[in-house]
Amino acid sequence: MMFDAAQVEAAMGDAATAIPVARLALLRGLAIQTVRAATRLTGGPGTAKPGAYPIPIRTGTLRRGHNFQVQGDTVVVFNDTVYARANHDGFRPYGNPRAHVIPGRPFYDDALTQLDLQAAADAAATALGAK
Incomplete structure (x- = not known):
């Protein structure tokens, strides 16, 4: 998954022009939020x-x-484990055609729905001393 500064600025519209110096801080904040949300989604009981x-x-x-x-x-934003994609996209255990398919749990897609753009913008502004 990638966040591109130009795409984020376009999505934020006029709010992005108020923080041109904070672009990377904003992107970093979005990445941190995504990683935290994905970590919550991949941290359940056995x-x-x-x-x-x-x-x-x-x-x-x-x-x-x-x-x-x-x-x-x-x-x-990434997960470097060899089986992360199988958990994200779903899989058929052991390649056995008779095994039950394990449905995907798109933790990064779901983590993106939890992003708080305003919180990321505020954190970027604070990091740069604007607030």
Whole structure:
């Protein structure tokens, strides 16, 4: 998943022009919110049903795999575990055609619905001493 500064500014409209210096701080704040929300969605009890949220914790590796990197005007949010995509998109266990399909739990898509643009903008302004 990527956040592009130009796309975020376009989505924010006039509010983005008030914080041109804070672009990266804003993107970083959005990435942090996304990682935190995805971490909540992937940190459930081991008794959670397949396909339900939060995703059960077995070892904690999926939950610890969330991270982000700033690359120029872009922030990339990712999970570096080998099975993150299978949990996100769903899978058929062990490639067995008779096994029940485990439905995907799109934790990054769902994390994006929890973003608070105003909170990210306020945090960026505060970090730059504007508030």
